[in-house]
């Protein structure tokens with residue numbers, strides 16, 4: 001890359017030293033023609049890989065009609081996507097956003113307003129979770145890495161340990177308006193909720209009547225073999241927030257709500273200029289139709305098991321280096337005994353893109369369309385690197 005280039009950006013991103021030219025299927029190609037197998041997946045956005053023909057067609061067809069209309073107008077792509085979401089999830093109401101953090105903000109507003117008549121105002125969230133970068137979302141997180149220097153945060157938000165049913169029981173009471181959680185924590189290293197924790201949460205909800213908000217921004221839209229990760233448990237959250245994969249690469253998120261919150265937002269109480277952009281929603285319709293109708297979730301589940309099997313074999317071979325392999329479907333964390341940045345760098349040099357989260361966890365978020373041959377290639381390269389480590 002040109003070393004003399006002026007850096008115009010706030011220093012928010014540590015960019016990779018590669019310059020992508022284009023993507024095709026599960027591969028990215030840089031401007032020098034080097035090919036990368038993508039197990040990074042745009043951090044869970046590129047579920048259908050790159051240049052998917054149906055997404056491209058949906059986008060270009062919509063661009064030919066209109067690119068933007070104010071939300072004062074009824075828009076066909078929004079109608080179609082809302083109907084698809086409601087039909088396949090059972091949720092009654094949808095609000096479209098541009099991003100995950102905006103969906104969280106909207107959900108916070110809904111839960112606050114919902115709690116007013118019964119005097120409930122407290123929101124409970126969990127340690128090591130990640131809900132976004134806006135101040136409301138940061139108020140539900142405890143990691144200094146994201147929060148330091150940006151306070152003060154929202155009042156009446158309590159962060160307690162994840163997967164600790166005893167603390168949960170001690171904390172929740174009649175003042176609890178909502179509990180926000182990632183049933184499968186992503187940024188913190190792919191940590192699933194335990195069955196006992198979710199059973200306790202449900203019992204407490206029956207007793208105290210509060211809202212459960214599932215953050216499915218990273219784990220949702222088929223990534224774990226089901227439309228939402230929480231479906232692996234026997235629970236129906238009142239609100240679900242999604243984003244990332246929903247727009248097929250265009251900025252799109254959504255808040256889904258059940259009957260208990262269906263009447264909370266009234267005209268003018270919430271809104272967004274761009275939220276539910278018709279081009280993004282048209283892409284969303286193509287994404288959902290494909291994921292649901294073309295057995296993409298089944299592939300995510302099947303290939304996830306294949307990947308797990310091979311990672312467990314690697315763990316048996318290198319037990320001192322690989323501590324845990326966690327996750328479901330195509331959302332997998334490999335916890336190492338060491339920082340993983342150098343492994344990520346070497347893999348990239350070998351033509352495979354992966355991500356390191358929480359310093360020592362290799363996070364795999366491949367497109368849901370990967371096949372055995374891609375997993376075999378990934379495992380072969382990872383094995384080679386592990387064999388060279390002390």
Ligand SMILES: Cc1ncc(COP(=O)(O)O)c(C=O)c1O
Nearest residue numbers: 099100101130131132186217218
């Ligand atoms: C679980 C979770 N929630 C919320 C967000 C925030 O989404 P966005 O970056 O679209 O604002 C993310 C992003 O990584 C996420 O993984």
